[in-house]
Amino acid sequence: MKKPKKKDNKATYVAVGVGILIVSVVIFYYYSADQARNRGEYFGNSLKSIQDDLKQTQTEFYSKKKMLEEESITKEEFLEYTDTHIQNIQDVLKRYNDLVPPQSFAPSLKLFVLSTQKQLESDQLLIEWIRTNDTSNKVRSDLLLQESFENEIAALDSFNKAKNRSN
Secondary structure, three states: OHHHHHHHHHHHHHHHHHHHHHHHHHHHHHHHHHHHHHHHHHHHHHHHHHHHHHHHHHHHHHHHHHHHHOOOOOHHHHHHHHHHHHHHHHHHHHHHHOOOOOHHHHHHHHHHHHHHHHHHHHHHHHHHHHHHOOHHHHHHHHHHHHHHHHHHHHHHHHHHHHHHHHO
């Protein structure tokens, strides 16, 4: 009778070991999924903050441009402000480098960066047009602005698709 008890004990230990392993794997899976969700949420919030700051910077820039058109400020005042504006956009671009996107969001981040780079180039050409009155700068600025919007729309679409896949 003792031999069957040893087999029963071994079987019990194996069953307990397998049970512990299964529970451990399940806990690890849910923990990993939770951590991925937290990283994704943090990335999304950080990206939103950058995009909000970019929008605020652009709103201020176009407000100053409107003031110039309405002659509320002089051309010189506007051009003085543009140095700050360009620096602000460059600072926004640097902030993208600090983001660590989940793999599924990496393509949308690249598109957001590209959109911002084109926005910066467009603004620089617009400023040059105001400075020199060279219409070719204005035309190129408008084209880059359109490309920037297209990249931003593609980035938002890519971001939303990645977000829906992760939910």
